[in-house]
Amino acid sequence: MPMSRMNRLFPDLNSFKDSLLQWGSWTGDYTWLCDNSTRVSQRLHELGITRYMNVVMMMRNSPAMLSAILGALACDGVVVPLYHNTPARSFEFIIHETQPFAVIFDRSCIDKEVLTLLRNKGHAVLCIDFSEGSGQLAIEEIASPAGSLAPRLMDEDVCEILFTSGSTGTPKGVLLTEDNVKHCATSVHTYLELQSTDKVLLTKPLAHSSGMNSELFAALSVGASIVIEPEVLVLSRLIRVIRNYGVTVFFTVPTLLELIRKAGLLPRFRETELRIIHFYGAPAGQSLIQALISEIPQAEIIYGYGISEAASRVTYIKTRELGLLTGSSGKPIAGVQVDIQRPDGTSAEAGETGEVAIAGPTLMKGYLSETTAAPFRAGWLLTGDIGWLDNDGYLFLCGRKDDMIIKAGLNIYPTEIEEVLLEHDDVHLALVKEESDHLGGSRIAAYIEACSGRILSTADLVRHCRLRLDHRKVPAAFYFVDKLERGLTGKINRKGSGGNGEEIRPARSLEVNQGD
Numbered sequence: 001m002p003m004s005r006m007n008r009l010f011p012d013l014n015s016f017k018d019s020l021l022q023w024g025s026w027t028g029d030y031t032w033l034c035d036n037s038t039r040v041s042q043r044l045h046e047l048g049i050t051r052y053m054n055v056v057m058m059m060r061n062s063p064a065m066l067s068a069i070l071g072a073l074a075c076d077g078v079v080v081p082l083y084h085n086t087p088a089r090s091f092e093f094i095i096h097e098t099q100p101f102a103v104i105f106d107r108s109c110i111d112k113e114v115l116t117l118l119r120n121k122g123h124a125v126l127c128i129d130f131s132e133g134s135g136q137l138a139i140e141e142i143a144s145p146a147g148s149l150a151p152r153l154m155d156e157d158v159c160e161i162l163f164t165s166g167s168t169g170t171p172k173g174v175l176l177t178e179d180n181v182k183h184c185a186t187s188v189h190t191y192l193e194l195q196s197t198d199k200v201l202l203t204k205p206l207a208h209s210s211g212m213n214s215e216l217f218a219a220l221s222v223g224a225s226i227v228i229e230p231e232v233l234v235l236s237r238l239i240r241v242i243r244n245y246g247v248t249v250f251f252t253v254p255t256l257l258e259l260i261r262k263a264g265l266l267p268r269f270r271e272t273e274l275r276i277i278h279f280y281g282a283p284a285g286q287s288l289i290q291a292l293i294s295e296i297p298q299a300e301i302i303y304g305y306g307i308s309e310a311a312s313r314v315t316y317i318k319t320r321e322l323g324l325l326t327g328s329s330g331k332p333i334a335g336v337q338v339d340i341q342r343p344d345g346t347s348a349e350a351g352e353t354g355e356v357a358i359a360g361p362t363l364m365k366g367y368l369s370e371t372t373a374a375p376f377r378a379g380w381l382l383t384g385d386i387g388w389l390d391n392d393g394y395l396f397l398c399g400r401k402d403d404m405i406i407k408a409g410l411n412i413y414p415t416e417i418e419e420v421l422l423e424h425d426d427v428h429l430a431l432v433k434e435e436s437d438h439l440g441g442s443r444i445a446a447y448i449e450a451c452s453g454r455i456l457s458t459a460d461l462v463r464h465c466r467l468r469l470d471h472r473k474v475p476a477a478f479y480f481v482d483k484l485e486r487g488l489t490g491k492i493n494r495k496g497s498g499g500n501g502e503e504i505r506p507a508r509s510l511e512v513n514q515g516d
Helices: 005-009 030-047 063-074 088-098 112-121 178-192 209-222 235-245 254-262 266-271 286-295 319-324 414-422 458-466
Strands: 020-023 026-029 054-058 078-082 102-105 124-130 137-143 158-164 172-177 199-202 225-228 249-252 276-279 300-305 315-317 328-332 337-341 354-359 380-389 395-400 405-407 410-412 427-436 442-450 477-480
Touching: 005 063, 005 178, 020 030, 020 063, 026 030, 030 063, 030 124, 030 137, 054 063, 054 088, 063 078, 063 124, 063 137, 063 209, 063 225, 078 088, 088 112, 088 158, 088 172, 112 124, 112 137, 158 178, 158 209, 172 178, 172 209, 178 209, 199 209, 199 235, 209 225, 209 249, 235 254, 235 266, 254 276, 254 286, 254 427, 266 286, 286 300, 286 319, 300 319, 300 328, 319 328, 328 337, 337 380, 395 414, 405 442, 410 414, 414 427, 414 442, 414 458, 458 477
Parallel strands: 020 225, 054 078, 054 102, 078 158, 102 124, 199 225, 199 249, 249 276, 276 300, 442 477
Antiparallel strands: 020 026, 124 137, 158 172, 300 315, 315 328, 328 395, 337 354, 354 380, 380 395, 405 410, 427 442
16 A cells, blocks of 8 residues: 555654644644544544545644544645635635635534535535543544545645745645655754754644644644644743643744833743744844844844745755844755846846746645646746846845835835834834825835834834835824734735724824925
């Protein structure tokens, strides 16, 4: 009998006898994970799943979700993980696109309207819940597959479909193959030098390409112990979890690290066993990077850049270079090539800006929908990011091509302005965008979410920007909002209103005289 997809991806999983799983007060091990993944696989087989069928999962991070992911892979199924808060409209669209054999929920994610939809379409539905008290996994069949169900069969090499809204707002299914996923996980655990003695903290949703491929799968590949926590942690609990569980590897995002820095909590990480802090998902200001390096001297500080279409990771940069090369996203992971291309497809010179293009074994097979054109050109994937390479091949990102603002002949990328605003101690989050002004032209506007309990002075923000930016890049209007609008991943929604769904009144903005 041929090896299952799970065994091909993680051939040594059963041999890691001393590796632990920890969730809340419960502690298990890889034997528990393998046994319960087998139970999920057996139940799917009993329902009638065959190879290359899609299995949609809408679950929170937990031992149940890990078991569901590996159980589907053990059936040679295709894993389709969704965020637990996926809106009903997006969920219905994804079900239509993937035509899955089965949908798996945990109890907290079950919605009556969604269940009615799935029953009407004939999909198998399972509810898988984990009890922290007993350490038991309960697998309940909510709906059996209808005889008329015709699940979509994927190509035999596809093992994941990750949905990303990108810049269009419509979910796009990224098709990743076994080779894509395995190469990414192997590259990450290699440059991190992960070991079976490490303890990895998972807080990012496993529906995210980084959460699954760069974090979970990298840890499983080497048998590292895994600490599973909710996607959103109170800062005091986060530090307590890292200290009490003996976490050695912490994957996170710049926004959370900025929050920790501004709360004055970075020195508390010195009391922990952390040896690696790996962050990505958004630009990181140099003030944050320098604070991490100086305040947590025992840890390797690693920044990375990636996209879902490349299985999550493209480049990385470690402490020494990170402290010296301001603004760099590093060099490509093993086997991946990065090029900067002009509009005509030719390669740019060192120091010349252009569109970031990537090639290599992590590139997606394509998009699920045949109507969504994959941005390939002559074997290169065009990322939509603008950047440049230095003479040594280090990548520097400017921003998204679609977000660029042209003002007085100057190309302005909102990311640069946002990084400057985030360096202000009272700014928690910032969104910079172009908007129409009252004269029929356009201006740069900044939407600001203050740190909890802080009162912002607009005049202070203007001074802060003028000291650090070309005068043409200083926002002409500032808006203060209670909460910036976010997408499912927690990233700020650049295409939204800037606020949390409520009207943002211009009366709360400050017009800035650019000639001052």
